[in-house]
Each structure stands twice: as structure tokens, then as C-alpha cells.
Amino acid sequence: MNSQLVVLAQSGGVDWIDFNVQLLQDRFWANTVDGLSYGSIYALIAIGYTLVYGVLKLINFAHAEVFIVGAFAAYFTFSFLGYAPGVTLDTGVGPLIINLLAAAIVAAACSATVALILERVAYRPLRKHNAPRLVFLITAIGASFVIQQLFFIWRGANPEPAILLLQPEPVFEFWGARVMNVQIVIVTAAVIMLLVADTFVNRTRLGRGMRAVADDPATATLMGVNRDRVIMLTFALGGTLAGLAALFYIMQIPQGIYYQGGFILGIKAFTAAVLGGIGNLRGAVLGGLILGVVENYGQSLFGGEWRDVVAFVLLIAILMFRPTGILGETLGRARA
Amino acid sequence: MTTETKAESARRRPFGQWIRDWWNSQSRPAQWVMLIPLLLFVIALPFLNFAPISTEPGTDYEIALFNVARYALIAIGLNIVIGQAGMLDLGYVAFFAIGAYAAAVMTSRDSFLVNEYPWLVAIPIAIAVTMVSGVIIGTPTLRLRGDYLAIVTLGFGEIVRLLADNIDPLRGQIGFRDVGRPPGTYSNGEQIFSQADGKPWYWLTIGFIIVMLIMVGNLERSRVGRAWVAVREDEDAAELMGVPTFRFKIWAFVMGAAIGGLAGTLYAGQLGFVNNQRFDVVTSVLFLCAVVLGGAGNKVGVLLGAIVISYVPDRFQEIAQYKFLIFGLALVILMVFRPQGLLGARQRLLARGRWAYQRLLGRTEQVATESSLTEHREGAETP
Numbered sequence: 001m002n003s004q005l006v007v008l009a010q011s012g013g014v015d016w017i018d019f020n021v022q023l024l025q026d027r028f029w030a031n032t033v034d035g036l037s038y039g040s041i042y043a044l045i046a047i048g049y050t051l052v053y054g055v056l057k058l059i060n061f062a063h064a065e066v067f068i069v070g071a072f073a074a075y076f077t078f079s080f081l082g083y084a085p086g087v088t089l090d091t092g093v094g095p096l097i098i099n100l101l102a103a104a105i106v107a108a109a110c111s112a113t114v115a116l117i118l119e120r121v122a123y124r125p126l127r128k129h130n131a132p133r134l135v136f137l138i139t140a141i142g143a144s145f146v147i148q149q150l151f152f153i154w155r156g157a158n159p160e161p162a163i164l165l166l167q168p169e170p171v172f173e174f175w176g177a178r179v180m181n182v183q184i185v186i187v188t189a190a191v192i193m194l195l196v197a198d199t200f201v202n203r204t205r206l207g208r209g210m211r212a213v214a215d216d217p218a219t220a221t222l223m224g225v226n227r228d229r230v231i232m233l234t235f236a237l238g239g240t241l242a243g244l245a246a247l248f249y250i251m252q253i254p255q256g257i258y259y260q261g262g263f264i265l266g267i268k269a270f271t272a273a274v275l276g277g278i279g280n281l282r283g284a285v286l287g288g289l290i291l292g293v294v295e296n297y298g299q300s301l302f303g304g305e306w307r308d309v310v311a312f313v314l315l316i317a318i319l320m321f322r323p324t325g326i327l328g329e330t331l332g333r334a335r336a
Numbered sequence: 337m338t339t340e341t342k343a344e345s346a347r348r349r350p351f352g353q354w355i356r357d358w359w360n361s362q363s364r365p366a367q368w369v370m371l372i373p374l375l376l377f378v379i380a381l382p383f384l385n386f387a388p389i390s391t392e393p394g395t396d397y398e399i400a401l402f403n404v405a406r407y408a409l410i411a412i413g414l415n416i417v418i419g420q421a422g423m424l425d426l427g428y429v430a431f432f433a434i435g436a437y438a439a440a441v442m443t444s445r446d447s448f449l450v451n452e453y454p455w456l457v458a459i460p461i462a463i464a465v466t467m468v469s470g471v472i473i474g475t476p477t478l479r480l481r482g483d484y485l486a487i488v489t490l491g492f493g494e495i496v497r498l499l500a501d502n503i504d505p506l507r508g509q510i511g512f513r514d515v516g517r518p519p520g521t522y523s524n525g526e527q528i529f530s531q532a533d534g535k536p537w538y539w540l541t542i543g544f545i546i547v548m549l550i551m552v553g554n555l556e557r558s559r560v561g562r563a564w565v566a567v568r569e570d571e572d573a574a575e576l577m578g579v580p581t582f583r584f585k586i587w588a589f590v591m592g593a594a595i596g597g598l599a600g601t602l603y604a605g606q607l608g609f610v611n612n613q614r615f616d617v618v619t620s621v622l623f624l625c626a627v628v629l630g631g632a633g634n635k636v637g638v639l640l641g642a643i644v645i646s647y648v649p650d651r652f653q654e655i656a657q658y659k660f661l662i663f664g665l666a667l668v669i670l671m672v673f674r675p676q677g678l679l680g681a682r683q684r685l686l687a688r689g690r691w692a693y694q695r696l697l698g699r700t701e702q703v704a705t706e707s708s709l710t711e712h713r714e715g716a717e718t719p
Contacts, residue, residue, distance in 0.1 A: 059483045125672045134424050135675045137483050138628055141426075141621055142667025149661035263617065267494070270487065305502045312491040312498070319488050320476050 024300040029177035031296035037183040037252060039292025040190030044245035045269035046276070046284035047197055048115075048238030054214040054279035055234045057133065061140035062118055064266020065147035066239050070111035070246030071257050072151065077103040078163050078250075085161035100165070100185075100247070108243035115239030118143055119232060151259035159261070162254035186248045193244055194285050197237065201281055210234055214279065264308060268295075271315040277325030286326060378542060382535045392653040398534030400650040402606060405541035406599050407642035411626045412548050412635065413595025418624070419633030419681060420556065421588035422568025423478070424486040427493025428623050430473070431466050431593040433500060433615035435600025438462035440610040441506075443516025448505045455516040459601050466597025467590050474589035478582060481571065493620055500612040511611025515604045529605070537606045544602075548595055549635065555591070564588055568633075618660065625663045629670060633681025640678060 024031070045067055052060040060066075081099050122143045126136055166185070170178035201207040212220035213230045221227050249256065249265070272291045276283025291311060298310030318325065359367070381389075382398050391397045410432065417425045441447045442458040453461075477488045500506050518540065520528040529536050555561050563584040566574035575581045604610045622645060630641025649659040670677065 059487065122668050122672070129672075129675075131671070131675055133482055134486075135671050137424065137486055138624070139668050139671040141624070142664045142671065145618075145621060145660055145664030146668065149658070149664060153658065153661065267490070305498075309495055309498050309502070312495050315491045316477070316488050316495075319480060319484055323480070323484060 018303060020301060020303070024297060026176075027300045028297075029175040031300055032293055033174065033177045033179055033183060035293030035296035036289060037186050037292070038296065039272075039289035040187050040194075041245045041248050041252060041288075042265070042269045042272045042291055043285040043288025044190055044193060044241045044248070045265060046272040046288045047194075047281060048242045049270050049273040050276075050278055050281060050284040051201075051210070051234045051238050053273070054281075055210060055231060056123070056127075056136075058123070058136045059140065059270065060118075060235075060238070061137060061266075062122075062144040062147065063115075063238065063242060063269070064262035065144045066111050066115045066118070066262075067242040067246050067249075067265060067269075068151065068257075068259070068262030069114045069147065070107040070239075070243030071249055071261065072155075072160075073110035073243065074103045074107040074247045074250050075160055075163065075257050077106045078165065083163045083165065085163055096166070104244055104247050107247045108240040111243030111246065112236045112239035114147070115235040115242070116232060119235040124228070124231075148259050148262075155259060157258065159255050159258040163250070164254055165251055182251050186251060189244075190248060193241065197241060198281060198285075200237070206230075206233055267315070268311050271311055271318070273325075274315065274323070275318050275325055277327040280325065280327050283325055283327035290326075375546075379539065382538055391650045394653065395650045396534060398538060399606070400534070400647065402534040402538040402541060403650070404643055404646045405538055405545060406602055407623075407626055407646040408639050409541060409545050409548065409599045409602070410596060410623050411630070411638040411642035412545065412552060413592045413599065414623050414627050415632060415635065415638040416552060416555075416564075416588050416595070417592040418627050419631075419638065420561065420564040420568065421585055422564075423585065423588065424482070424624075425489045425589075425592070426486050426617070426620055426624065427473075427489035427491070427496070428592070428596055429615050429617075429620040430493040430496035431470065431596035432600040432603070432619075432623075433496055434466045434469050434593075435462050435597030436604040436610045436615075437500065437506065437600075438465040438597070439601035439604045440512035440515045443514075444512035444610075445514055446507065446512045452516070455518050455605065458516055459598075462601045463594050463597050466593045466600070470590040470593030471586065474586045474593075478585045478589060490617065490620070493617060497612065497615045500615065507611065509611050509613070511609055513609055515608050515610055517605050517608070531606065531608045534606070537602065541602055544598060552591075553635070560584060560587060622660075622663065625667055628677055629663075629666060631677030631679040631681060634677070634679045637677055637679035637681070 045063065048063045048066065049060060052058055052063070078099070081102065083099075122139050123136065126139060166182050168180045168182050171181050171184060172179055201210060209220070209225045209230045210233065212223065212225050213227055217227060220230075268291060269288065272287035273284045274287070275291060276285065276287030278284075291314065294314060295307055295310050299307045302310070362370070382401055384390075385397045391400045410428075413431075414425065414428050417423050417428070439455075439458050439462045441449060442453045442461060443455060445452060473489075473492050477485060477492065480488055501508055517527065517529040518536075522528060529540075556564075563574070563579045563581075564587075566577065566579050567581050567584055571581055626641040626645040627638050628641070629644060630639065631637030645663065649656040655662060674680075
């Protein structure tokens with residue numbers, strides 16, 4: 001018995017996890033830069049979760065698949081435009097921007113379409129029945145399965161060969177952290193998109209309708225807001241942002257496009273949404289950035305294979321200790 | 337509005353209602369006697385290996401039967417959590433994995449433990465380990481409700497899988513070989529339980545299913561079962577009525593975990609090998625599918641669901657590669673058109689109440705089909 005315990009302690013003790021504080025210190029700023037670039041992708045997806053949750057009180061589990069549809073769409077656009085695995089076109093800045101815009105439009109359109117189809121086919125009939133929330137969630141899981149499997153049947157289990165849009169090159173150094181051109185593009189574009197989304201929800205007439213439905217659906221309907229149209233708009237906006245996030249994702253992780261690739265990103269984006277306070281648009285952005293950075297610190301501290309565990313532990317910790325998130329959960333004004 | 341829907345539901349009497357009424361009007365011993373032929377049929381199934389029932393070449397019929405039985409056992413366990421207590425658990429595969437790994441660690445020669453323990457010793461310990469892990473996972477998570485609970489259980493399920501990937505002593509993809517099997521040899525010295533022969537495993541699992549059905553049935557009719565129903569229908573009301581909801585939720589979680597762990601040990605034993613594959617979210621959703629498809633909260637329903645989920649892909653090879661697609665579609669279609677599943681749960685009087693009703697009114701009780709998992713009740717929160 002004693003010898004057994006000794007062996008257990010030797011092999012099952014702390015061998016299997018390292019705490020590499022030195023590496024974390026060395027790579028602190030590099031991790032921060034990486035984290036912000038991942039985080040802005042999470043933020044864009046998280047907005048989709050947070051808007052739908054705000055308006056419908058529904059976790060759109062299939063949002064991860066809306067995202068992966070965008071990734072496939074962007075990928076095929078690039079291969080249509082002449083990019084190929086292993087080849088980097090040296091087109092110059094002008095054509096590159098045009099290509100990026102084309103891919104962005106296609107990806108956003110595909111994602112938004114799929115999100116709208118989901119809403120129309122799966123969720124609207126349930127709303128008509130006044131189904132309970134768990135039924136919505138199970139439907140979402142089923143729908144997510146269907147989309148995943150369609151891609152599996154079409155493209156198989158292997159990731160698509162990586163297409164590089166831009167040869168990653170360091171642009172400048174920042175306290176020992178090399179900032180890549182790709183990362184600059186991602187973060188800049190993401191920040192612009194986030195500002196546009198924020199303005200749309202907070203400043204425009206349509207956005208006001210969304211906030212009204214989120215705040216009080218019955219009263220909003222009485223005041224002449226078309227609830228169904230607002231819900232469609234919400235799904236379309238979430239889908240658009242997920243499609244754009246997919247484009248940036250291709251640039252960040254070119255080898256990550258396969259049928260289940262959306263799942264882990266979906267969970268992380270949901271974590272980001274909850275972290276910032278689900279239903280809260282700016283919270284989703286904050287949550288995404290924090291998650292991206294923390295996850296990268298975790299990767300240095302524990303090793304790359306623990307990266308996803310860090311995200312899951314963070315998710316569980318937030319839901320248990322502060323389910324309302326950092327900024328509190330609301331899409332409209334704060335409800336007393 | 338309410339009266340109209342009630343009248344409507346009375347007009348459209350559910351399919352097979354008369355069978356149900358007739359069954360419920362029988363006394364318990366009579367029900368037992370009538371179940372004997374069914375039981376004999378189930379036991380004889382491995383020998384009925386011919387045209388319409390048998391699986392297609394390439395899939396071993398007896399092992400397919402064992403897998404059906406394994407899924408049925410899992411569905412019974414998950415049904416306690418989802419159907420009885422109303423908690424949507426998306427990480428149930430974690431308990432299945434813990435059971436399988438616990439059995440493997442204790443019985444395999446690849447294990448980091450110096451001694452190998454016999455199967456009969458390992459199984460109770462493995463179940464105990466899953467129950468403890470149920471408490472560990474349940475204590476922090478069960479304060480949450482509804483969809484948040486679902487996501488947290490999903491997170492725990494993934495963490496368990498990633499731990500199996502990352503912790504070196506658990507051997508990742510290399511896995512454990514020669515997982516222990518139940519003892520016993522034929523007269524010619526061959527092992528009764530082997531990887532090739534599915535029959536003993538099937539019968540063993542059927543035995544466990546019967547024990548579990550009786551046990552879970554008794555739990556349902558007891559104080560515990562009434563508390564679970566109360567928690568499922570309205571947790572706040574239950575708490576106000578003095579039901580210690582948290583304790584009973586943990587109970588449901590741990591019972592479910594134990595049964596999932598048992599199924600995991602059987603899986604590991606039959607296969608003789610455990611590694612980190614097949615414990616992912618997809619498997620969890622497949623388990624969920626079995627429960628929801630058949631009808632959460634209805635024991636016969638979940639058994640039917642498990643049979644569909646496991647047997648159909650083995651029986652019809654040409655659709656096997658599309659099984660996830662088909663089950664995903666089935667989930668969506670079912671939730672839209674028949675959210676209570678093929679056989680919905682029914683609110684019934686329990687034990688003595690049923691008996692008293694029969695004595696006083698001379699007929700079986702009226703069965704309500706309403707439940708928090710199926711229809712909207714007035715005043716309940718909706719998206």
C-alpha cells in the first residue's frame with residue numbers, strides 16, 4: 001500500500017503540470033499582444049451571443065457554426081481570388097485591401113444568411129409555441145450539429161490547407177514583443193467594426209428598437225416596434241460580425257478551418273460574453289479582450305495544451321461567482 | 337385561452353392512451369407477470385440473429401446489442417438528471433469517462449498503480465469515484481439554473497476530457513490496454529467475458545438495467561422522487577415549500593453520475609482498452625439525444641430513445657456515416673413539433689396516491705402531460 005502511494009505521488013503528483021513563471025515573465029508583452037489580437041476575434045463573435053441573449057434570453061449555441069460558415073466562405077473566396085496553400089500573392093497594398101474587402105463581404109453575407117435561416121427555421125416556430133428555454137437550447141444544439149455534419153460530409157475531418165494572405169512579418173517591437181502586420185490589421189479592423197456595432201446599437205433607430213425589445217418586449221411591441229423584424233435584425237447583425245471575425249480568424253490561424261473548428265471558439269466567445277456581462281455589448285468586447293489575454297498568459301504559464309482548460313475554468317469561475325459579469329447584464333438601459 | 341387549449345388537448349387524446357390506461361389499471365403483480373415474456377424476449381435477443389433484426393455484415397450483432405444496452409443504461413442515468421430533476425446536463429460524458437478511466441487505472445497492467453485489482457473490486461470503487469466526482473462537479477455548479485447550468489456542465493465535461501489528454505499518467509491517446517473483465521471461465525478454460533463475444537456483456541448489462549430500473553423506479557415513488565418533480569416544475573416554489581432543493585439536485589446528479597460511471601466501466605471492460613478518444617461533447621450530445629428523443633422523464637421513452645440512437649446506425653450501415661446529421665435534424669424537428677419526445681413524461685400520482693385514487697374512484701387517475709420540459713405554463717418566463 002505504501003509503495004503504491006509513493007508511485008502515485010511520483011507519477012500523479014505535479015509532474016504533469018508545470019508552472020513556468022519565468023516564461024510568463026519573458027513573454028508577458030508578447031502574450032499581451034497576441035492576446036489582444038485573439039481577443040478582438042472573440043469580442044466580435046461574443047457580440048453575436050450577447051445581442052441574441054439580450055433580445056431573446058437565448059444562448060444561441062449554433063452561433064459557433066454561423067462563425068465557421070463565415071470561415072469557410074472567406075477561405076473559398078480567397079482560393080477563388082487566386083490564393084493557394086503555400087503561395088503568397090505579392091499583390092501590393094491596393095489589391096490586397098480589395099481582396100480582403102471582397103472576402104469580408106462574402107463571409108459576412110454567408111454568416112448572416114445562415115443566422116437568419118436558423119432564426120426562421122428553428123427558433124421562430126418555438127417562439128410561436130412559447131416553448132421553454134431549455135427547448136430552445138436543445139434545438140440550438142441540434143441545429144449546430146446539423147451544420148457541423150454538413151461540413152463534415154462535404155469537406156471531411158481534415159482542416160483545409162492553410163492559405164496565407166499576408167506573409168506574417170514583424171512590423172515593430174514593443175518591449176520585446178514583436179507586433180506582426182497581421183495582428184495590426186486584425187486589431188484595427190476589429191476595433192472599427194466594434195465601434196460601428198456599438199454606434200449602430202446605441203445611436204440608430206434600428207438599434208433603439210433592439211434595445212427596446214431587450215428591455216421589455218411587450219411594451220416595445222405596444223409602442224410599435226416590430227418584434228420579429230428586430231429579432232431578425234439581431235441575428236443578421238450577430239451573423240455579420242461572426243463572419244468578419246471568421247475572416248480575421250483565417251488570418252490569425254490559417255490552419256484552423258475544419259468542421260468542428262467553430263465549437264471551441266464559440267465556447268470561448270460565450271465565455272467572453274458572460275465575462276463582460278451577457279446582454280451587454282461593451283461588456284462582450286471587454287470580456288473578449290480579457291479572455292484573449294488571460295488565455296495567452298495561461299499558455300505561457302502552464303503550457304500550450306492547457307490553453308483551452310484556462311478558458312473553461314474561467315467560464316466556470318465567472319458563472320459561479322459573478323454570473324452577471326464585469327459590467328452587468330443588460331442591453332438596454334440598466335434595469336433597476 | 338386556457339380552457340380552449342385544455343378542451344383541445346382532451347379532444348386530441350394522445351396516441352396509445354388506451355394502452356396506457358389499461359396498463360395503469362392493472363395491479364402491480366399483474367404488471368410484473370406481464371413483463372416476463374418481454375424480459376424473456378430481451379434475454380433471447382442475441383440468438384435471434386436473422387434478417388430483419390440482425391445488423392449488417394461488418395457490425396457484430398451481439399456487440400451491437402451490448403452497445404444498445406449500454407446506451408439504455410446511460411439513458412436511464414441521464415434521465416434522472418434531465419427528466420426527473422429537470423437539469424440539462426451537457427457534460428454527462430464526463431462521468432462515463434471517469435468510470436471508464438477508474439476501471440482502467442485499477443485493472444490495467446499499463447496503469448501507474450503497482451497492483452492490478454480484480455474486476456469485482458474495481459467496479460464498486462470506480463462507481464464510488466464517479467459519485468465523488470459527481471459531488472465535486474455538482475456542488476459548485478448546481479446553484480446555477482437552466483441554460484447557464486447546461487453551459488457549465490459542458491465546460492466541466494470538456495475539462496475532464498482535456499485532463500485525460502494532458503495528464504501524462506492517464507496516457508493520452510496511447511491508453512490503457514487489458515482493462516479487467518468479470519471473472520469466470522467456461523469448462524474448456526476460456527474466459528466467459530471476452531472482447532469478441534458480446535453475449536455475456538449484453539446479459540450483464542441487461543441485468544444492471546433491470547436493477548437500475550427497479551431502483552430508480554422506487555426512488556421516483558419515494559420522497560426523493562417527489563422532491564425531484566417539485567424541483568423540475570418550479571424550483572422556487574419547491575424551496576418555499578420546504579424542499580431542500582440543493583440537496584436533492586446533488587442527489588440526482590450523483591445518482592446519474594453513478595449510473596454513467598457504471599456504463600463507462602462496462603464499456604472499458606468490453607473494449608478492453610481505454611484512451612482519450614470518444615469522450616467529447618459530440619458523445620454527450622448523443623446521450624442527450626437518446627433521452628430527449630424518447631421523452632425525458634419517461635423511463636420507457638428513454639429506453640426507446642437509446643435503442644434508436646444506438647441500434648439504427650448499426651442496423652442500417654448506409655446511414656451510419658450520417659448518423660450525427662440525422663440525429664441533429666431529429667432534435668430540431670422534434671423540439672419544434674413534439675418537444676416532449678416520442679413518449680412524453682406524464683405527471684402521475686405516485687405510489688399510494690395512485691392506489692388510493694383507484695380505490696376511491698374506481699378508475700385510474702387522470703394523467704397530465706404538462707411539464708416544464710414540454711409546454712409553456714402560464715406565468716413562466718419565456719424567451
